[in-house]
Amino acid sequence: MPEHTVDLLKVEHLAVHYGDLVGVADVSIEVQPGSIVALLGSNGAGKTTTLNAIAGLVPASKGSIEWRGENIARQPAYAIVRKGLALSPEGWRLFTGQTVEQNLRLGTTPLADRKRAPEMLERVYALFPRLMERLRQRAGTLSGGERQMLALGRALMGEPRILMLDEPSLGLAPSIIETLYETLGRLHDQGLTLLIAEQSIQLALEVADYAYVLQTGRTVLDGTAESLAADPQVRRIYLGLETGEATG
Amino acid sequence: MILLQVIVAGLLIGAVYALFSSGLTLVWGMMNVINFAHGEFVMLGMYVAFWAFTLAHFGVASFSAAAAVVLFMLGVLVYLALIRHVMRGPMLAQILSTFGLLLVLRYAAFWAFGANFVSLPDGILGPSLNVGGILLSAPKLVAGVVALAVTIGMHLLLTRTMLGSRILAVAEDRNAAMLMGIRPDRMQAIAWGLSGASAGIAGALIATFFPISATVGESLGLIAFVVVTFGGFGSVPGAMIAGLIIGLIESLSAYYVGPVYQDVFVYALFVLVLWIRPRGLMGKA
Ligand SMILES: Nc1ncnc2c1ncn2[C@@H]1O[C@H](COP(=O)(O)OP(=O)(O)OP(=O)(O)O)[C@@H](O)[C@H]1O
Ligand SMILES: [Mg+2]
Numbered sequence: 421m422p423e424h425t426v427d428l429l430k431v432e433h434l435a436v437h438y439g440d441l442v443g444v445a446d447v448s449i450e451v452q453p454g455s456i457v458a459l460l461g462s463n464g465a466g467k468t469t470t471l472n473a474i475a476g477l478v479p480a481s482k483g484s485i486e487w488r489g490e491n492i493a494r495q496p497a498y499a500i501v502r503k504g505l506a507l508s509p510e511g512w513r514l515f516t517g518q519t520v521e522q523n524l525r526l527g528t529t530p531l532a533d534r535k536r537a538p539e540m541l542e543r544v545y546a547l548f549p550r551l552m553e554r555l556r557q558r559a560g561t562l563s564g565g566e567r568q569m570l571a572l573g574r575a576l577m578g579e580p581r582i583l584m585l586d587e588p589s590l591g592l593a594p595s596i597i598e599t600l601y602e603t604l605g606r607l608h609d610q611g612l613t614l615l616i617a618e619q620s621i622q623l624a625l626e627v628a629d630y631a632y633v634l635q636t637g638r639t640v641l642d643g644t645a646e647s648l649a650a651d652p653q654v655r656r657i658y659l660g661l662e663t664g665e666a667t668g
Numbered sequence: 669m670i671l672l673q674v675i676v677a678g679l680l681i682g683a684v685y686a687l688f689s690s691g692l693t694l695v696w697g698m699m700n701v702i703n704f705a706h707g708e709f710v711m712l713g714m715y716v717a718f719w720a721f722t723l724a725h726f727g728v729a730s731f732s733a734a735a736a737v738v739l740f741m742l743g744v745l746v747y748l749a750l751i752r753h754v755m756r757g758p759m760l761a762q763i764l765s766t767f768g769l770l771l772v773l774r775y776a777a778f779w780a781f782g783a784n785f786v787s788l789p790d791g792i793l794g795p796s797l798n799v800g801g802i803l804l805s806a807p808k809l810v811a812g813v814v815a816l817a818v819t820i821g822m823h824l825l826l827t828r829t830m831l832g833s834r835i836l837a838v839a840e841d842r843n844a845a846m847l848m849g850i851r852p853d854r855m856q857a858i859a860w861g862l863s864g865a866s867a868g869i870a871g872a873l874i875a876t877f878f879p880i881s882a883t884v885g886e887s888l889g890l891i892a893f894v895v896v897t898f899g900g901f902g903s904v905p906g907a908m909i910a911g912l913i914i915g916l917i918e919s920l921s922a923y924y925v926g927p928v929y930q931d932v933f934v935y936a937l938f939v940l941v942l943w944i945r946p947r948g949l950m951g952k953a
Contacts, residue, residue: 477843497846506847513844515837522833529834530849578849 435482443469461634467617475507506580516560527577680812682915689895691866697902698839707889708773713871735868743864777882811873900951
C-alpha cells in the first residue's frame with residue numbers, strides 16, 4: 421500500500437493557544453492503524469486540547485496534524501469527521517433535548533452513503549441492546565452508563581476509522597467502566613483504532629498498546645503500555661501511582 | 669353566541685400571531701440573536717402577496733407560497749450577509765445590526781411602496797360565513813386555520829425530520845453538532861430561512877383582511893416579542909399557545925372594554941406571566 425493511504429495519524433509539535441493562554445505547547449503523537457493508544461496526564465495536562473485540535477474544534481497555532489498523509493490541521497470539525505476521525509468529547513455532549521434514536525441518527529451524518537444508516541443502527545443496537553429499549557426516550561433522561569453507551573454508539577454511527585474518546589470513564593461506576601472497556605476491546609478486535617484520553621491510568625494501560633504522557637502541554641514520555649506500566653520511576657513521577665501497587 | 673364569536677375570532681388571529689412568532693422564537697432560541705426586524709419580514713410578506721396578486725393575479729394559495737419563498741430567501745440572505753458576521757461580536761452589535769435592518773427594511777418599503785395604505789380586494793376569499801350560528805369573516809377563518817396548520821408543520825419539521833434534528837442539534841451544542849459532521853452555518857441559514865418563511869406566510873394571510881403599509885411591522889413585531897417571551901424563547905409549541913392566548917385576550921378585551929384598550933390587557937398579562945414565571949410558558953429553565 422502506498423504511504424498516503426495508510427490510516428496513520430501523526431501529530432507533530434502541536435501547539436494550541438486559547439487567546440494568550442497556552443492549551444498545549446508541544447505535543448507529538450502517532451497512532452498506528454489497528455492500535456489502541458492512550459493519552460495520559462493529570463488535570464490540565466492538555467489531553468482534551470490535543471483531541472479537540474485533532475478533531476478540528478480548536479485551531480492549531482503551530483505544528484501539523486497529518487491523517488492518511490494529509491495535513492488536516494486547518495480543517496473544520498465537520499470536514500474532519502467525514503474523513504473517518506471521530507471524537508466522543510469530554511462529558512459526552514449528548515443532545516439532551518432529543519431522543520436516543522435522534523442522537524444516533526445524527527451520528528450517521530458523516531456517512532458517505534446515507535443508505536447505510538439502517539445497517540449502522542442495527543450494529544449499534546447489537547452492541548448496546550439497552551439503547552434499543554430507550555429509543556424514544558430523551559437523551560437527557562438516561563443514566564450515566566446509558567449516556568456513555570449512547571455517546572459511544574453515536575460516534576460509531578459514522579463508521580470512523582479512528583475513534584477518539586475523551587475520558588470515557590469519567591463519573592461512571594466501576595462496574596460500568598469495566599463493561600465499557602470490554603466493549604472497547606471488542607470494537608478494537610473488529611478493527612477499530614482507538615485513541616483514548618484517560619485519567620484512570622491503570623485502566624488505560626491495561627487495554628492500550630502504546631501510551632503518551634502529557635505534562636503541562638508537552639509530551640514528556642511515551643512507550644509501550646507494558647513498559648510504562650512496569651517502570652517504577654514512571655509510575656511514581658508521571659502517573660502518580662503508589663509504587664507498591666500491582667497492575668493487572 | 670356573540671361571546672363564542674369573539675372567542676373564535678380571537679383564536680383565529682392568535683393562530684396567525686403564533687405562526688410569525690414561531691419564526692422569531694426559532695432564531696432567538698437557536699442563536700440567541702434577537703431579530704428586531706421580524707415584524708418587517710411580516711410586512712414584506714404582505715407586500716409580496718399584494719404585488720403577486722396585483723401584477724400576476726396570484727390566488728391566495730399561490731401568493732402565500734410566493735411570500736414564503738421570497739421571505740425564506742431574504743432570511744437566508746440576512747443570515748449570510750449580516751447575522752453570521754455580527755454573531756461573533758458583542759451582544760450590542762447584534763442588537764444594533766438587526767435594529768438597523770428594521771430601519772432599512774421599513775424605510776426601503778416606504779420609499780418603494782409609498783406612505784399610502786394598500787389592500788387586497790375585500791371579497792378575495794368570499795363573504796363572511798355563518799358557521800353554526802357564528803358569523804366569521806372568510807379571510808380570517810382561512811388565515812387562522814392555515815396559520816395553525818403551518819405552525820404545527822413547523823413544529824413537526826423541527827421535531828420529526830432529520831433536518832429539524834440537525835437544526836436543533838446545532839441550537840443545543842454547536843461543537844457537538846460539528847463533531848457529527850453537521851455544518852452549523854448551513855443549519856443556521858436554513859433556520860433563518862424558515863423564520864423568514866413563517867413571517868412571509870403570516871404576512872400574506874394577514875394581507876387578506878388587513879390594510880398593508882410600510883409601518884405595519886411595528887405593531888406586529890411587538891406582538892411577536894410578547895408572544896416569544898410569553899411562550900418561552902426557542903419553543904415553537906410555547907409560541908403557539910402564547911399566540912392563541914394573546915389573540916384571545918385581545919379579542920375579549922376589545923369586545924368588553926373597547927378596542928383602544930386591548931393592548932393594555934395584553935401587556936398587563938404579559939408582565940404578570942413574566943413576574944410569576946420568568947422563563948415563559950414552555951421555556952427551558
Ligand atoms: N477553553 C479554554 N480557554 C482557556 N484555557 C483553556 C481552555 N480549555 C483548556 N484550557 C487550558 O488549557 C490547558 C489544557 O487543558 P485541557 O482541558 O486540555 O487538559 P486536560 O488534560 O484535558 O485536563 P482534564 O483532565 O482536566 O480534562 C489547561 O491549562 C487549561 O486551563
Ligand atoms: Mg480533559
